Amino acid sequence: MPVAGRAGISSALIVNDRVFVIDCGRGSPSAFANAGLDFSRLEGVFLTHLHADHAGDLAGMLLYPWGVRVGDNGPLAPIRVYGPSRPEALPAGDAVFCRETTIHPELPAPGTTDLVDNILAGYAYHLNVMPLDARMPDAGALVRAIDINVRARTDGITQVPVIVVDDGVVKVTAVAVTHGRAVPALAYRFDTADGSVVFSGDTTVNDDLIALAQGADILVHQVADLGYLERHGITGAALERMAALHTDVTQVGSVAERARVHELILSHYLPAERDTITDAEWAQRAGQGFSGKTTAGSDGLRRALPRVTS
Numbered sequence: 001m002p003v004a005g006r007a008g009i010s011s012a013l014i015v016n017d018r019v020f021v022i023d024c025g026r027g028s029p030s031a032f033a034n035a036g037l038d039f040s041r042l043e044g045v046f047l048t049h050l051h052a053d054h055a056g057d058l059a060g061m062l063l064y065p066w067g068v069r070v071g072d073n074g075p076l077a078p079i080r081v082y083g084p085s086r087p088e089a090l091p092a093g094d095a096v097f098c099r100e101t102t103i104h105p106e107l108p109a110p111g112t113t114d115l116v117d118n119i120l121a122g123y124a125y126h127l128n129v130m131p132l133d134a135r136m137p138d139a140g141a142l143v144r145a146i147d148i149n150v151r152a153r154t155d156g157i158t159q160v161p162v163i164v165v166d167d168g169v170v171k172v173t174a175v176a177v178t179h180g181r182a183v184p185a186l187a188y189r190f191d192t193a194d195g196s197v198v199f200s201g202d203t204t205v206n207d208d209l210i211a212l213a214q215g216a217d218i219l220v221h222q223v224a225d226l227g228y229l230e231r232h233g234i235t236g237a238a239l240e241r242m243a244a245l246h247t248d249v250t251q252v253g254s255v256a257e258r259a260r261v262h263e264l265i266l267s268h269y270l271p272a273e274r275d276t277i278t279d280a281e282w283a284q285r286a287g288q289g290f291s292g293k294t295t296a297g298s299d300g301l302r303r304a305l306p307r308v309t310s
Protein backbone atom coordinates (compact mmCIF):
# COMPACT_ATOMS: atom_id res chain seq x y z
CA MET A 1 0.00 0.00 0.00
CA PRO A 2 1.21 3.51 -0.67
CA VAL A 3 1.91 5.22 2.64
CA ALA A 4 2.61 8.87 3.37
CA GLY A 5 6.21 9.87 3.91
CA ARG A 6 7.95 6.81 2.54
CA ALA A 7 8.53 5.68 -1.06
CA GLY A 8 8.44 2.10 -2.27
CA ILE A 9 11.45 -0.19 -2.57
CA SER A 10 14.14 0.96 -4.97
CA SER A 11 17.91 1.24 -4.59
CA ALA A 12 20.64 2.57 -6.83
CA LEU A 13 24.23 1.45 -7.01
CA ILE A 14 26.72 3.82 -8.67
CA VAL A 15 29.96 2.36 -9.96
CA ASN A 16 32.19 5.04 -11.40
CA ASP A 17 29.60 6.98 -13.41
CA ARG A 18 27.41 4.00 -14.15
CA VAL A 19 24.04 3.71 -12.43
CA PHE A 20 22.28 0.46 -11.65
CA VAL A 21 18.83 0.40 -10.11
CA ILE A 22 17.56 -2.49 -8.05
CA ASP A 23 13.76 -2.70 -8.04
CA CYS A 24 11.38 0.02 -9.21
CA GLY A 25 8.87 0.35 -6.44
CA ARG A 26 6.52 3.26 -5.95
CA GLY A 27 8.13 6.60 -6.60
CA SER A 28 11.43 5.28 -7.89
CA PRO A 29 11.83 7.76 -10.80
CA SER A 30 11.26 10.66 -8.38
CA ALA A 31 13.66 9.13 -5.86
CA PHE A 32 16.24 8.77 -8.64
CA ALA A 33 15.90 12.49 -9.44
CA ASN A 34 15.89 13.49 -5.76
CA ALA A 35 19.16 11.61 -5.32
CA GLY A 36 20.69 13.80 -8.01
CA LEU A 37 21.33 10.86 -10.29
CA ASP A 38 21.60 11.28 -14.06
CA PHE A 39 19.08 9.35 -16.16
CA SER A 40 21.52 9.33 -19.06
CA ARG A 41 23.83 7.21 -16.85
CA LEU A 42 21.20 4.60 -16.07
CA GLU A 43 22.60 1.39 -17.44
CA GLY A 44 20.65 -1.43 -15.87
CA VAL A 45 17.57 -2.21 -13.81
CA PHE A 46 17.51 -5.40 -11.76
CA LEU A 47 14.10 -6.61 -10.62
CA THR A 48 14.09 -9.02 -7.69
CA HIS A 49 10.62 -10.30 -8.53
CA LEU A 50 7.56 -9.16 -10.41
CA HIS A 51 5.25 -8.12 -7.59
CA ALA A 52 3.99 -4.62 -8.30
CA ASP A 53 5.58 -3.16 -5.16
CA HIS A 54 8.96 -3.97 -6.77
CA ALA A 55 8.21 -3.37 -10.45
CA GLY A 56 5.27 -0.97 -10.56
CA ASP A 57 7.27 2.11 -11.54
CA LEU A 58 9.45 0.38 -14.13
CA ALA A 59 7.39 1.95 -16.91
CA GLY A 60 8.14 5.44 -15.61
CA MET A 61 11.80 4.62 -15.06
CA LEU A 62 12.05 3.72 -18.74
CA LEU A 63 9.69 6.24 -20.32
CA TYR A 64 10.09 9.51 -18.38
CA PRO A 65 13.80 9.94 -19.19
CA TRP A 66 13.50 8.76 -22.81
CA GLY A 67 14.37 12.23 -24.13
CA VAL A 68 17.82 12.30 -22.46
CA ARG A 69 18.80 8.85 -23.68
CA VAL A 70 20.82 10.29 -26.54
CA GLY A 71 24.42 11.33 -27.08
CA ASP A 72 26.55 12.83 -29.83
CA ASN A 73 26.44 9.56 -31.73
CA GLY A 74 22.72 8.91 -31.52
CA PRO A 75 20.70 6.96 -28.97
CA LEU A 76 22.49 5.74 -25.87
CA ALA A 77 22.87 2.03 -25.32
CA PRO A 78 19.52 0.55 -24.26
CA ILE A 79 18.66 0.35 -20.56
CA ARG A 80 19.00 -3.30 -19.68
CA VAL A 81 16.24 -4.71 -17.51
CA TYR A 82 17.13 -7.96 -15.78
CA GLY A 83 14.70 -10.03 -13.79
CA PRO A 84 13.02 -13.36 -13.30
CA SER A 85 11.99 -15.45 -16.25
CA ARG A 86 8.54 -16.97 -16.59
CA PRO A 87 7.92 -19.52 -13.85
CA GLU A 88 7.70 -23.12 -14.95
CA ALA A 89 4.09 -23.32 -13.80
CA LEU A 90 1.38 -21.04 -12.48
CA PRO A 91 1.25 -21.69 -8.74
CA ALA A 92 -1.99 -22.99 -7.32
CA GLY A 93 -3.67 -21.81 -4.15
CA ASP A 94 -5.71 -23.63 -1.60
CA ALA A 95 -9.15 -23.38 -0.02
CA VAL A 96 -8.31 -20.21 1.92
CA PHE A 97 -5.98 -18.37 -0.46
CA CYS A 98 -7.22 -19.02 -3.94
CA ARG A 99 -7.61 -17.27 -7.26
CA GLU A 100 -11.08 -16.63 -8.62
CA THR A 101 -10.35 -15.02 -11.95
CA THR A 102 -7.19 -15.79 -13.88
CA ILE A 103 -6.04 -12.60 -15.55
CA HIS A 104 -4.66 -12.93 -19.06
CA PRO A 105 -5.04 -16.72 -19.19
CA GLU A 106 -3.06 -16.98 -22.43
CA LEU A 107 0.04 -15.91 -20.46
CA PRO A 108 -0.92 -15.83 -16.78
CA ALA A 109 2.62 -15.67 -15.34
CA PRO A 110 4.74 -13.47 -17.61
CA GLY A 111 8.46 -12.99 -17.03
CA THR A 112 10.59 -9.86 -17.19
CA THR A 113 10.92 -9.84 -20.97
CA ASP A 114 7.16 -10.18 -21.26
CA LEU A 115 6.66 -7.33 -18.80
CA VAL A 116 8.92 -4.98 -20.75
CA ASP A 117 7.34 -6.00 -24.06
CA ASN A 118 3.94 -5.21 -22.61
CA ILE A 119 5.08 -1.82 -21.28
CA LEU A 120 6.25 -0.97 -24.80
CA ALA A 121 3.01 -2.30 -26.28
CA GLY A 122 0.86 -0.39 -23.81
CA TYR A 123 2.77 2.84 -24.42
CA ALA A 124 3.09 2.39 -28.19
CA TYR A 125 1.03 5.53 -28.65
CA HIS A 126 3.56 7.60 -26.69
CA LEU A 127 6.53 5.93 -28.34
CA ASN A 128 5.18 6.20 -31.89
CA VAL A 129 3.47 9.59 -31.75
CA MET A 130 5.67 11.71 -29.50
CA PRO A 131 8.61 11.71 -31.94
CA LEU A 132 6.35 13.55 -34.42
CA ASP A 133 6.12 16.54 -32.07
CA ALA A 134 9.45 16.42 -30.26
CA ARG A 135 12.89 15.24 -31.26
CA MET A 136 13.30 11.89 -29.52
CA PRO A 137 15.93 9.16 -29.63
CA ASP A 138 14.98 6.06 -31.59
CA ALA A 139 12.46 4.21 -29.43
CA GLY A 140 13.89 0.93 -30.63
CA ALA A 141 17.04 1.71 -28.64
CA LEU A 142 15.31 2.45 -25.36
CA VAL A 143 15.38 -0.88 -23.54
CA ARG A 144 16.47 -4.49 -23.71
CA ALA A 145 15.02 -7.03 -21.29
CA ILE A 146 16.91 -10.10 -20.14
CA ASP A 147 15.28 -12.99 -18.32
CA ILE A 148 17.43 -14.60 -15.64
CA ASN A 149 16.98 -18.33 -15.50
CA VAL A 150 17.46 -19.46 -11.93
CA ARG A 151 16.38 -22.93 -11.05
CA ALA A 152 13.97 -23.13 -8.16
CA ARG A 153 15.65 -24.34 -5.01
CA THR A 154 15.74 -28.06 -4.44
CA ASP A 155 15.67 -28.80 -0.74
CA GLY A 156 19.07 -29.60 0.69
CA ILE A 157 20.97 -28.61 -2.43
CA THR A 158 22.97 -25.42 -2.30
CA GLN A 159 22.44 -23.12 -5.26
CA VAL A 160 25.31 -22.03 -7.41
CA PRO A 161 24.75 -18.29 -7.99
CA VAL A 162 23.91 -17.37 -11.57
CA ILE A 163 26.27 -14.84 -13.14
CA VAL A 164 24.01 -12.10 -14.50
CA VAL A 165 26.64 -9.54 -15.50
CA ASP A 166 30.43 -9.73 -15.44
CA ASP A 167 32.19 -7.02 -17.43
CA GLY A 168 35.43 -6.82 -15.48
CA VAL A 169 34.23 -3.84 -13.43
CA VAL A 170 30.87 -4.99 -12.13
CA LYS A 171 29.97 -8.57 -11.41
CA VAL A 172 26.34 -9.33 -10.60
CA THR A 173 25.27 -12.71 -9.30
CA ALA A 174 21.84 -13.92 -8.28
CA VAL A 175 20.18 -16.72 -6.37
CA ALA A 176 16.55 -17.65 -5.96
CA VAL A 177 15.16 -16.76 -2.54
CA THR A 178 11.94 -17.83 -0.81
CA HIS A 179 9.00 -15.45 -1.09
CA GLY A 180 5.83 -17.45 -0.81
CA ARG A 181 4.54 -18.44 -4.20
CA ALA A 182 6.53 -15.77 -6.04
CA VAL A 183 8.81 -18.14 -7.94
CA PRO A 184 11.38 -17.22 -8.93
CA ALA A 185 12.19 -14.36 -6.58
CA LEU A 186 15.81 -13.26 -6.69
CA ALA A 187 18.51 -11.71 -4.53
CA TYR A 188 21.44 -9.95 -6.19
CA ARG A 189 25.07 -9.46 -5.23
CA PHE A 190 27.14 -6.70 -6.83
CA ASP A 191 30.93 -7.02 -6.61
CA THR A 192 33.14 -4.12 -7.63
CA ALA A 193 36.66 -2.98 -6.86
CA ASP A 194 35.13 -0.46 -4.45
CA GLY A 195 33.18 -2.98 -2.43
CA SER A 196 30.27 -5.38 -2.51
CA VAL A 197 26.56 -4.96 -1.89
CA VAL A 198 23.81 -7.55 -1.65
CA PHE A 199 20.10 -6.84 -2.11
CA SER A 200 17.83 -9.43 -0.51
CA GLY A 201 14.63 -8.70 -2.38
CA ASP A 202 11.74 -10.20 -0.44
CA THR A 203 12.56 -13.47 1.27
CA THR A 204 12.24 -15.60 4.34
CA VAL A 205 15.48 -16.63 6.03
CA ASN A 206 17.31 -18.32 3.18
CA ASP A 207 20.62 -20.21 3.31
CA ASP A 208 21.40 -19.42 -0.32
CA LEU A 209 21.02 -15.70 0.32
CA ILE A 210 23.28 -16.02 3.37
CA ALA A 211 25.86 -17.82 1.22
CA LEU A 212 25.52 -15.22 -1.54
CA ALA A 213 26.08 -12.40 0.95
CA GLN A 214 29.19 -13.90 2.62
CA GLY A 215 31.58 -11.13 3.63
CA ALA A 216 29.77 -8.40 1.69
CA ASP A 217 30.32 -4.82 2.76
CA ILE A 218 26.61 -4.03 2.78
CA LEU A 219 23.49 -6.18 2.94
CA VAL A 220 20.30 -4.29 2.07
CA HIS A 221 17.57 -6.44 3.55
CA GLN A 222 13.82 -6.22 3.82
CA VAL A 223 12.31 -6.43 7.27
CA ALA A 224 8.88 -7.22 8.67
CA ASP A 225 7.46 -7.09 12.17
CA LEU A 226 5.15 -10.06 12.22
CA GLY A 227 4.30 -9.46 15.88
CA TYR A 228 3.00 -6.03 14.97
CA LEU A 229 0.81 -7.55 12.27
CA GLU A 230 -0.50 -10.14 14.73
CA ARG A 231 -1.36 -7.43 17.25
CA HIS A 232 -3.25 -5.66 14.49
CA GLY A 233 -5.51 -8.52 13.52
CA ILE A 234 -3.48 -10.60 11.06
CA THR A 235 -3.63 -14.04 12.64
CA GLY A 236 -3.90 -17.72 11.81
CA ALA A 237 -3.43 -18.69 8.18
CA ALA A 238 -2.97 -15.07 7.11
CA LEU A 239 -0.08 -14.62 9.55
CA GLU A 240 1.46 -17.91 8.44
CA ARG A 241 1.33 -16.65 4.86
CA MET A 242 3.12 -13.47 5.87
CA ALA A 243 5.77 -15.53 7.64
CA ALA A 244 6.30 -17.49 4.41
CA LEU A 245 6.92 -14.25 2.54
CA HIS A 246 9.21 -12.14 4.71
CA THR A 247 12.09 -12.14 7.16
CA ASP A 248 11.02 -10.98 10.59
CA VAL A 249 12.78 -8.26 12.57
CA THR A 250 13.80 -10.93 15.11
CA GLN A 251 15.56 -12.94 12.37
CA VAL A 252 17.35 -10.43 10.17
CA GLY A 253 20.21 -9.77 12.61
CA SER A 254 21.22 -13.42 12.63
CA VAL A 255 21.01 -13.47 8.83
CA ALA A 256 23.53 -10.61 8.71
CA GLU A 257 25.70 -12.28 11.36
CA ARG A 258 25.77 -15.61 9.53
CA ALA A 259 26.58 -13.79 6.29
CA ARG A 260 29.38 -11.91 8.10
CA VAL A 261 28.52 -8.68 6.34
CA HIS A 262 29.90 -5.39 7.61
CA GLU A 263 26.70 -3.38 7.56
CA LEU A 264 23.04 -4.35 7.52
CA ILE A 265 20.79 -1.70 6.01
CA LEU A 266 17.09 -2.24 6.58
CA SER A 267 14.71 -1.49 3.74
CA HIS A 268 11.18 -2.24 2.56
CA TYR A 269 9.53 -2.16 5.97
CA LEU A 270 6.38 -3.98 6.91
CA PRO A 271 4.58 -2.06 8.31
CA ALA A 272 5.88 0.87 6.28
CA GLU A 273 4.01 3.68 8.02
CA ARG A 274 6.61 5.82 9.74
CA ASP A 275 4.48 6.49 12.82
CA THR A 276 4.13 2.81 13.70
CA ILE A 277 7.75 1.89 14.46
CA THR A 278 10.55 4.44 14.63
CA ASP A 279 13.78 4.04 12.66
CA ALA A 280 15.68 3.79 15.95
CA GLU A 281 13.42 0.98 17.10
CA TRP A 282 13.77 -0.91 13.80
CA ALA A 283 17.55 -0.66 13.97
CA GLN A 284 17.75 -1.59 17.64
CA ARG A 285 15.53 -4.63 17.27
CA ALA A 286 16.91 -5.83 13.94
CA GLY A 287 20.50 -5.50 15.14
CA GLN A 288 20.02 -8.10 17.88
CA GLY A 289 22.52 -10.90 17.34
CA PHE A 290 24.51 -8.99 14.72
CA SER A 291 28.01 -7.79 15.61
CA GLY A 292 28.26 -5.40 12.66
CA LYS A 293 26.56 -2.08 12.10
CA THR A 294 22.77 -1.97 11.62
CA THR A 295 21.20 1.02 9.91
CA ALA A 296 17.50 1.70 9.45
CA GLY A 297 17.34 2.79 5.83
CA SER A 298 15.25 5.80 4.94
CA ASP A 299 14.53 7.46 1.61
CA GLY A 300 17.64 9.11 0.22
CA LEU A 301 20.10 7.32 2.51
CA ARG A 302 23.55 7.13 0.90
CA ARG A 303 26.57 5.00 1.55
CA ALA A 304 30.01 5.16 -0.01
CA LEU A 305 31.55 1.77 -0.62
CA PRO A 306 34.64 1.27 1.56
CA ARG A 307 37.24 1.37 -1.17
CA VAL A 308 35.88 4.29 -3.21
CA THR A 309 38.81 6.61 -3.78
CA SER A 310 37.27 9.56 -5.61
Ligand SMILES: [Zn+2]
Nearest residue numbers: 051053054202
Ligand atom coordinates in the same frame (compact mmCIF):
# COMPACT_ATOMS: atom_id res chain seq x y z
ZN1 LIG B 1 7.81 -6.54 -1.56
